[in-house]
Amino acid sequence: MTESRDTGAAGAVAPPRAGALRALLALALLVPAASLGTAIGLVWGPGTPLGKALFFAGKAWLVMFxxxxxxxVERGRPSLSPPRLGGFRVAALLGVLQSAVVLGVYGLAGGSLVDAGRVQAMVERAGLGDWRVYLAGALYWIAVNSVLEEYVWRWFVFRQCEALAGARAGVALAAGLFTVHHIVALQVxxxxxxxxxxxxxVFAGGVVWSWCYARxxxxxxxxxxxxxxxVAVFAVGAVIIFG
Structure with missing residues (x-):
């Protein structure tokens, strides 16, 4: 992660067309490969050695690329993305509002829409059927995976989308790519x-979080x-799986 700046090699400002083409290439190399690894691992070859290998290869590519x-390529410097402009109060409020929507939608319609038996079977297959394992997985996703997703989908993907289409359209474009990547797992x-x-x-969340990075x-x-x-999503998951 790094401080955001639209520069080319050696710190020189990249021409607009060159910057857009470079951003398009970056997205083409990252997004399809990561989504393909997820599709092979969860849909086309679940449980197989090849499926597992390609799933983790896709995850590694998503993080390392x-x-x-x-x-x-961009000749940037490593950084921990310091929050110099703040934003935590706004972000926390947005998180609470989104969580209320998640809980409200599930409370109103989730019981009739979600096939709990199917979800439980898939969770057992993934090795998360024990509540202690589920809790450990939830803590990992909340504390670690969410950081990795912000690094990939906001710091990297949003910046490339911004270079292609500007900040406003870039927010929607980055959220759309974030959503397509998750649809593969959701439909399983x-x-x-x-x-x-x-x-x-997921798209609404992607818009909010891309906007947070843009702002x-x-x-x-x-x-x-x-x-x-x-936290809200895993709470709903616990209700579905464990009752």
């Missing part, structure tokens, strides 16, 4: 109506909002 691209666990509803929620130029406000929402 942005850093390599930033250091070698849920019916298509629930997948569509979940995708709408505050740090991954940490968006991460706080993201983590709060993940």
């Amino acid at each position: 942005p850093a390599v691209w930033w250091l070698r 666990y849920f019916s298509w109506p629930v997948t569509v509803l979940g995708a709408a929620g 505050y130029r740090s991954v940490w406000p968006g991460w706080l909002s993201h983590a709060i929402v993940d």
Whole structure:
């Protein structure tokens, strides 16, 4: 992660067309490969050695490629994305509001839409059927995976989308790519109506968190909002799985 700046090699400002083409190439190299690994691991080859290998290869690519691209292509410097502009209060409020929507939608319609038996079977297959393992997984997703997603999808993907289309359109474009990546996993666990509803929620979250990065130029406000929402999501998951 790093401070945001639209520069080319050696710190020189990249021409607009060159910057856009470079951003398009970065997205083309990152997003399809990561989504393909998820599709092979969860849909086309679940449980197989090849499926597992390609799933983890996709995850490794998703994490490593942005850093390599930033250091070698954009010639940037490592950074912990310091939150110099603040934004934590706004982000926390947005996280609470999003969580209220998640809990409210599930409370109103989740019981009739979600096939609990299917979800429980998939969770057992993934090794998360024990509540202690589920809790450990939830803590990892809330504390670690959410940071990685902000690093990939906001710090890296949003910046490339911003270079292509500007900040406002870049927010929507980055959220759309974030959503497509998650649809692959959603449809494994849920019916298509629930997948569509979940995708709408993922897109809304992607818009909020991309906006947080666009506004505050740090991954940490968006991460706080993201983590709060993940708590609500895993709480709903616990109700579905364990009753």
